[in-house]
Amino acid sequence: MAKVYLYSEIANGIAFQIRNGVLKAGEKLPSVRMLCREHGVSMNTAKRIFLELEAQSLIESKPQSGYFVSKLLQQKLSLPDISRPSLIANDKEPNELITKVYAKMGRDDLTLFSIGVPSGNLLPLAKLKKEILHAIRELKEGGTEYEPLQGNVKLRRMIAVRSLTWGGNLNENDLITTSGGMNALSFCLMALGKPGDTVAVESPCYSGILQLAISLGLKVLELPTHPITGIEIDALKKVIPKINLCLLVPNFNTPLGSCMPDEHKKEVVELLAKHGVPLIEDDIYGDLYFGSQRPKCCKSFDKEDNVLWCSSVSKTLAPGYRVGWIAPGKHKEKLLKLKFVHSISSASIIQEAVGNFLKTGRYENHLHHLRSALKSNYQNYIHTIAEYFPVDTKVSRPQGGLALWVEFNKDIDTIKLYDLAIKKNISISPGRMFTLQNQFENCMRLCIGLPWSDDLKFKLKQLGNLAKMIS
Template identity: 35%
Template sequence: MDYFRWQTIFYTKPWLKIWPSRLSKGYIESRPKSGFYVKRQMAEAITTPEPTRPNTIPTLVSGQEMVLHLVKSANNPKMVQFGAAVPAHSFLPTHLVTQAFRQVAKTHPAEVNDYQFPPGLPELRQQIARRMVGNGCDITPQDIVITDGCQEALRLALRACAEPGDVIAIESPTFYGLLQVIHSLRMKAIEIPTDPDTGMSIPALKMALDQWPIKACVLVPSFSNPLGLSMPDQAKHQLVELLSKRQIPMIEDDVYGEITHGTRRPKPLKAFDQDDWVIYASSFSKTLSPGLRVGWVASKRYHDKLEYFKYASNLATSSIAQLAVTEILQSGKFERYLTRVRPQYAFAIDRMTAAIIELFPQGTKVTRPKGGFVLWVELPFEIDTFELTKRLIPQNVSIAPGRIFTTTENYNHCLRLSCAVDWNRQTEWALLKIVNEIKLMKNE
């Protein structure tokens, strides 16, 4: 459909008002007491990207300075945030978090004003351990160190098991925050081919292990960022077995694991870990509040190092934030919130997928995640999406260009979109701006 015709439709009839016509076209179906889902007809029309094929050579991470400019643009309240993997407030339990802060300020006035030195608040570690045991992990409260979000957890884990100059195996593409951590620790990254549906290629990883002195492997096996992939249980077991035999630690980033689109979350890698070579990292940034900065890292083998590095880095994580999260977990309201919000995330993914199929150039490929809230989009022709990003920022539209998810020159024609946005006329116009700039760049 011609861009200007779509412009007229959006201007006169916002997307939400014309959504019933999409139901009749077979894109979305309503299920009683369940929500809305992409129908099979549309799902079959989705073409997913091929497995990635990066150069498996250790590389110093560079060029991540560009990320800071993009992140700063997220502070602009006028910006439509497709670029930052941060849920809109409507997806988060803002009232629940606010209530918890008020409650603990009244009931724990002394603890609120004291340091909670590493490993962190005992009651919080107990609650986290209970949840992890429920997911099949052999973890006790004594194995857990509370951190300032998952980013710090990843940094502590890498410091505990590797040194500057060491080679770290990662997915390709991978979360740019991990690349920044590797860069700041002066380590090298080796990108392993990754399937957008099933995750890191185990045969390719084995070949890399035979060829290079890899000291650790970092991956997001459940609803990864940016691909949204979900590694099957059998592959998780094979991966843990492969690296455990070689005594190479695996650092598991499970920050998206709770945001399944189904009824049960996937098993973490840690659930398959019999010999304690998996260092588990996660946080509540994607499920409760990004501003809480409450995460954790769990390992028996590396616990003492993790605890020391946490203390040496910044003494402690916010006491009131730890108390508030503990209050929410103990109340049982966190689980009820997850049950309520998971269909909301699933619908957000389906809605954005339908828009991409309808609006983006023919031949565009898009991932089909079973959890989380990001989509990886591969354009059918070579357009520099970093240049596209720079063109969109002055128009108050943010996307994440493919280049920032790699140490190589790959993925220049790819972008990541966050789907956890408030869907309104401004959002619709932002999508049209993206499509219009793509067409202009193609014709230049």
């Protein structure tokens, strides 16, 4: 039986009461202190309960008044089911479907719900241009010389400084820069895996990770995953003897948007270290939290130097800059050798510009506005889906990130829905893209990184009407 943590048990109980009308829309909830007394929990646990309920948009906070049951229509919407993939490694990918969907990238006439990056309208483009010009002026030889193999010193130093926000306690020498987040993951898999090895991942899982693993000759074992709390740890325990590597996106993964609780992260890190299985942690969405505090990383609990922490600015600042990094722990020399063989050096000007953007504080200011926009988008999407999609639609409740996972009834094939939607200039990501197994045919991922507008709402309404047509 899966282990249930106290805060989850209490949060689930309150959520059940809200969804079943015991607690009415607009009704005030007990205060944090009252919750502590009633359930015998700490202030931090009580706050975590409210944050989880707020992230699901079941409750809302009002300054100096407390927490109230949300009036949003989304209370009608259930959570998607916990995934139940076969615990047998697979290596067959849906190539044709992935190619068809991503071939539409760059088309201005499409509403791209299918591409999981923030719109340029949500990014500080003018400020970034100034940083590029500044970097050209400041760098020796205008940035034409090779960078040190580990990467731009300023960038690594600023990433190390920011790691304090999630308990990373890194320094600049712990980090290696890469050409984006996928390049970081690629180096990690190449350094630690060999053809025929098995890597465990979430299910559903980002299609790029699945494609990367298969391209390197690895077998992929998909783990059952809860839409709120991430992988089922009991399932991981069962397959430990079968796996050589584990690659997880514990904070707001795509497409589910789940966020592993700290207790789960700690348990997973200790479990994998005990069995000598390296953990590759993709933390690319960690800065896009909707609550008041950034979630910790698995690396925060890494006492054995067994976690390779990877991230980038591709989902937060500049997708096209291809700036990423790794904190590889005890595998540093293997990673440096791979970087030298495959790329020799990183792009000097771009990394200097990003490093300076972080140093001046502009990045934090930008993140504040981006998180606010994404949280508002999420709430608008949910409200629109509740109003216009089939009544039995289920939707994830991400606490951050860029993705919504939508689950229809079994009669709706989202590949057919994609074909209908593209005729209306709407592109979605069918759920079958995010697995190597025959599952999620009735699911889809929607990107919430597009600026909200009446037109975007109309496109979502059209999508809902198309789903009703084929249900």
